[in-house]
Amino acid sequence: MPTPTKRQARKKSTSSRSTKKAPGKRAKNKEQTKARILKAALELFGQKGFYKTTTKEISRKARIAEGTLFNYFKTKEDLALYFFETELQNCIDWYYQDDYVRAAPLPEKLFGLVQHYLDRVEPYEEFIGAVYLRALQPRSRLNPLSLEVQELRLRELMFIRDILEEAEEREEVPPLGEFGVYALGLGFLAVVTYWLNDRSEGKENTMALLDRALTLGSHVLRQGGWEW
Amino acid sequence: MPTPTKRQARKKSTSSRSTKKAPGKRAKNKEQTKARILKAALELFGQKGFYKTTTKEISRKARIAEGTLFNYFKTKEDLALYFFETELQNCIDWYYQDDYVRAAPLPEKLFGLVQHYLDRVEPYEEFIGAVYLRALQPRSRLNPLSLEVQELRLRELMFIRDILEEAEEREEVPPLGEFGVYALGLGFLAVVTYWLNDRSEGKENTMALLDRALTLGSHVLRQGGWEW
DNA sequence: GCGTTAAAATGAGTACACTCATCTTTTGAG
């Protein structure tokens, strides 16, 4: 029994002659439906929150049958996860397209990235815990969400690795390897959890903490006290 | 509307004359029932896992009605949480009763504590994520578990504070204050998440990481590079 | 067009955590 593949991009362009992209009515509909679901979900989550929004309501608002929703998203949490995927991708794109940020020294770079990410993720603050934090518990196949979350986490870690490798090449930091990636990812998680608890105006406490932590981190690394 | 208090220890010993403890049939039954529920839940979680065990099964095995379970535990997750409360308390008691550990230097002390905790928590590895890790998301009153989890986390942090204060008095570390507590708690969380992903024999990778991290931490602190 | 096949939509059905009005047991005062 092969596991069903999903989200595969089809590039079969055999039949139609001149048009490079042959979207086809089917693919188009599917895209539209998915967009409608996401739009409806986002609005309802914004109005009533993640927990008080039912999948029935989302279906109704998206003008589809109740069951159809689950053809697009395996679970309600998987649907919510989609927003984080989008925002992470946005963050990655932003980084690779902004030359100023890419050229900046590592601490400034990280500060900018985290700030950007938190800004974008802010609307989903309520359910970030229900969804995203599960990345910390990847075992147990019983949890049906784990695979999706794991993918997201992996993409995040790969992005962090890129940034760290770049910094290593520029000799901004000593070679840290995989452990550095893990540690930085953990630091990021720490900031997010602090941010979740931060009730200060405009989350300024978080930004202050982040600033200080980056300064401290640079300091420790520059002292080279890293052999262990 | 005052929030209902729970789990309060009653010490009214007004009526019965000679016996110091007047348990009363009611309290006794309640205790027994609770114990039966916990026993049944633990067995079933062990056999089938947290997610595949239904509250109905637990009730049946504990020989109570389905609804009764929820007189004792607000949610299924709250029931699972009970095991972590117990183990944390056990850990605290263990620490305060073992003079050898209490006298040890801070890194050894922390190593012993974490090892002890992980040993005890190991049977619940499958659902530690479903329950315990929610402490990271304390906001959003919609999540009905948050209060209980928050209590547990608080107790943990208070324990960490005790340990740190002791170390500060003995001048094993510079004064770190509340930030130190937070950082150490985060470090602990890091170890737990690593442990959750660790498939090595006997979780030896985790223990190795813990050892190295403690050595590194001591080193950094001893260098005094802490002004920021 | 027409028929066939595969993709996708449908919504009644299911499973399960949790609620609540009602019934049962314990307590304690007289």
Add this chain to the structure above:
DNA sequence: CTCAAAAGATGAGTGTACTCATTTTAACGC
């Protein structure tokens, strides 16, 4: 002992995420 009040147990009922057999729609060769 009696009885009223309080604590607790009960299980049918409810809401909701999710499933699946069936129906509808799109694609495509003829």
